Amino acid sequence: MVEPRPLHRRRSIRLWLGAAWIALLFFAAVFAGALSPHDRLAQDLMLQTLPPAWLPGAEPGYYLGTDSLGRDILSRIIYATRPALIVAIVASTAACLFGSLLGLVAGFFGGWADRIISRLVDIWMAFPPVLLSILLVAVLGPALSSVIIAIAVIDWTRFCRVVRAEAMQQRRMDYVDSAKVAGYGTLRIMAREVLPNVLPAIVVLFSLEMGIAVIVEAILSFVNLSISTDDPTWGSMIAEGRGIVHQAWWVLVFPLTCLFLTVLAFSQFGEGLKERFDPVMR
Amino acid sequence: MRLSALIIRLISLVVTFFGVAVVVFVLVRVAPGDPIAMMIGPGASPQDIADLRALYGLDKSIPLQFLIWLGHVVRGDFGTSISLRESVTEVVFGRLPATLELAFLALAIAVVIGGFMAILAARWRGTATEAGVDLFNGIALSVPDFLWGLTFILLFGVAIPIFDISGRVTPTLELPFVTNFFLIESIVRLRFDLTLDLLGHMLMPAMALALPLAAVISQILKTSLKEVMHQDYALIARTKGFSETYVLLHEALRNAVTPSLTVIGVQFTFLIGGTVIVERLFSYEGLGNLAIDAVINRDLPLIQGIVLLFAVIFVGVNLAVDLCYVALNPKLRHG
Numbered sequence: 287m288v289e290p291r292p293l294h295r296r297r298s299i300r301l302w303l304g305a306a307w308i309a310l311l312f313f314a315a316v317f318a319g320a321l322s323p324h325d326r327l328a329q330d331l332m333l334q335t336l337p338p339a340w341l342p343g344a345e346p347g348y349y350l351g352t353d354s355l356g357r358d359i360l361s362r363i364i365y366a367t368r369p370a371l372i373v374a375i376v377a378s379t380a381a382c383l384f385g386s387l388l389g390l391v392a393g394f395f396g397g398w399a400d401r402i403i404s405r406l407v408d409i410w411m412a413f414p415p416v417l418l419s420i421l422l423v424a425v426l427g428p429a430l431s432s433v434i435i436a437i438a439v440i441d442w443t444r445f446c447r448v449v450r451a452e453a454m455q456q457r458r459m460d461y462v463d464s465a466k467v468a469g470y471g472t473l474r475i476m477a478r479e480v481l482p483n484v485l486p487a488i489v490v491l492f493s494l495e496m497g498i499a500v501i502v503e504a505i506l507s508f509v510n511l512s513i514s515t516d517d518p519t520w521g522s523m524i525a526e527g528r529g530i531v532h533q534a535w536w537v538l539v540f541p542l543t544c545l546f547l548t549v550l551a552f553s554q555f556g557e558g559l560k561e562r563f564d565p566v567m568r
Numbered sequence: 569m570r571l572s573a574l575i576i577r578l579i580s581l582v583v584t585f586f587g588v589a590v591v592v593f594v595l596v597r598v599a600p601g602d603p604i605a606m607m608i609g610p611g612a613s614p615q616d617i618a619d620l621r622a623l624y625g626l627d628k629s630i631p632l633q634f635l636i637w638l639g640h641v642v643r644g645d646f647g648t649s650i651s652l653r654e655s656v657t658e659v660v661f662g663r664l665p666a667t668l669e670l671a672f673l674a675l676a677i678a679v680v681i682g683g684f685m686a687i688l689a690a691r692w693r694g695t696a697t698e699a700g701v702d703l704f705n706g707i708a709l710s711v712p713d714f715l716w717g718l719t720f721i722l723l724f725g726v727a728i729p730i731f732d733i734s735g736r737v738t739p740t741l742e743l744p745f746v747t748n749f750f751l752i753e754s755i756v757r758l759r760f761d762l763t764l765d766l767l768g769h770m771l772m773p774a775m776a777l778a779l780p781l782a783a784v785i786s787q788i789l790k791t792s793l794k795e796v797m798h799q800d801y802a803l804i805a806r807t808k809g810f811s812e813t814y815v816l817l818h819e820a821l822r823n824a825v826t827p828s829l830t831v832i833g834v835q836f837t838f839l840i841g842g843t844v845i846v847e848r849l850f851s852y853e854g855l856g857n858l859a860i861d862a863v864i865n866r867d868l869p870l871i872q873g874i875v876l877l878f879a880v881i882f883v884g885v886n887l888a889v890d891l892c893y894v895a896l897n898p899k900l901r902h903g
Binding site: 405406408409411412413414415416417418420421422424425497498501504505508509524528531532535538539542545546549550553554557 | 580583584585587588591592595596598706707709710711712714715718719721722725726727733837840841842844845848849856859860863864866871874875878879882883
């Protein structure tokens with residue numbers, strides 16, 4: 287590895303800032319019960335659209351105010367980290383496994399396998415992704431599992447394209463020929479020789495994909511197609527806030543800020559990783 | 569691109585369209601939820617339901633339905649919308665101009681902002697200006713249009729309410745338009761009061777769509793500008809006494825644009841895909857907003873029509889970019 291230069295150290299900051307925010311989210315998701323000051327579902331019509339604690343008219347204990355049904359916004363934001371992280375991890379893993387596998391096959395074997403898989407990617411890229419995800423969730427029925435399936439079904443092409451290109455390059459390298467001469471089987475060469483060299487690219491994409499998955503989940507809950515309406519997600523909170531933005535801006539601001547920081551954190555973490563891997567990734 | 573390459577490209581386009589048509593057709597057919605049940609009242613007899621099914625062709629097998637539908641599509645007939653009870657072709661082409669105007673306004677904004685940023689960073693490369701542009705690119709790229717839209721709603725719709733955040737035009741205005749290209753027609757008719765009102769509604773969603781694309785343009789153009797500025801002819805122009813800014817704008821820019829073009833084309837299709845949710849966010853009456861309604865209402869013919877139209881636009885943009893690339897690059901033209 288190259289000695290870390292000052293440039294790298296500066297760039298590392300965003301890697302660590304991203305990691306810190308993601309760690310905070312995991313902490314909030316695991317200890318949501320202990321961290322939330324109120325019941326995330328408790329409605330109180332006496333406490334409708336209370337402003338956050340530092341504004342006049344606030345109620346003590348409701349730090350970020352309440353929504354139009356009198357539910358505590360802070361507690362709902364904390365609980366909403368759960369669906370967000372579940373979708374981010376599971377959907378990205380599924381998209382990554384499926385896409386990388388197809389990309390590896392297309393890139394390593396070439397020929398007809400490559401032609402069919404590339405055509406499939408072309409067809410997929412001709413769909414507007416948001417519309418396709420909405421359509422898929424409508425087909426599967428609104429549920430967290432549908433959201434996960436929809437994201438995986440749409441975003442495998444991201445992994446497929448990158449891994450295909452990388453695998454194609456690796457295939458031409460001398461070490462693959464030496465492995466063939468040494469009598470190793472194709473499967474072994476792919477898994478033991480090519481895959482480790484493609485892995486840095488996959489890891490970076492995976493981190494970026496988690497941010498995308500969080501956004502897609504938010505978009506789907508925004509159009510009311512994610513989990514059941516009572517349990518909070520950032521997207522459904524944003525949808526409510528958008529509706530009453532002129533009366534109670536805080537209902538929109540806080541979940542939006544969380545989503546914003548989460549997306550930035552995943553992308554900065556991914557970019558930071560990319561720079562770490564840079565000597566490896568050319 | 570040689571003729572044979574062009575023909576292969578066109579054939580692969582047809583295959584892509586066919587694939588999209590199959591995927592969308594199967595998807596909406598396996599969807600649970602009966603579109604017929606959603607359109608008739610509770611008092612309908614089983615006979616009524618069966619009649620309606622027959623009317624929309626839903627009583628036949630899925631492969632047969634597909635063949636019949638494909639036959640109509642080839643002739644430009646996308647069937648009748650179940651929820652709106654109008655011809656899908658008419659409904660879709662009625663909404664398309666709104667989306668096109670929004671997308672191209674966003675593209676124009678992205679080119680202006682991205683181009684300006686790239687020139688700024690290339691002119692003062694290695695300084696704080698370039699670092700600032702890089703920071704802008706980093707943030708604008710990693711935050712998607714959906715979040716920019718919400719941010720703009722808060723900033724310029726609520727905190728400093730200078731823009732309209734709902735709809736395409738103020739509903740109380742009387743519109744003299746005969747086409748659905750409101751923005752273009754208001755300019756042609758010299759009704760600049762209407763142009764202003766339209767822009768007041770379109771600017772926020774267009775900005776939300778434009779920012780990520782602006783960052784891409786800025787990044788790529790900057791890189792290729794910096795490369796070009798090291799070439800011999802830029803050096804010669806400089807030794808002849810032309811200023812750095814002059815060389816950048818008159819010599820480098822023209823040569824740096826071509827490599828950016830392909831990427832901009834692909835990114836523009838992402839922008840068009842983004843109109844779906846951004847239109848929803850701003851209650852803008854375009855194709856994307858209509859598409860979400862169609863999914864919610866299980867309006868099968870309408871969904872198919874819209875998705876297919878999006879696919880045509882996507883592939884059309886890519887083809888247009890390829891052709892531009894060839895036209896601008898003599899090496900490829902005679903290759």
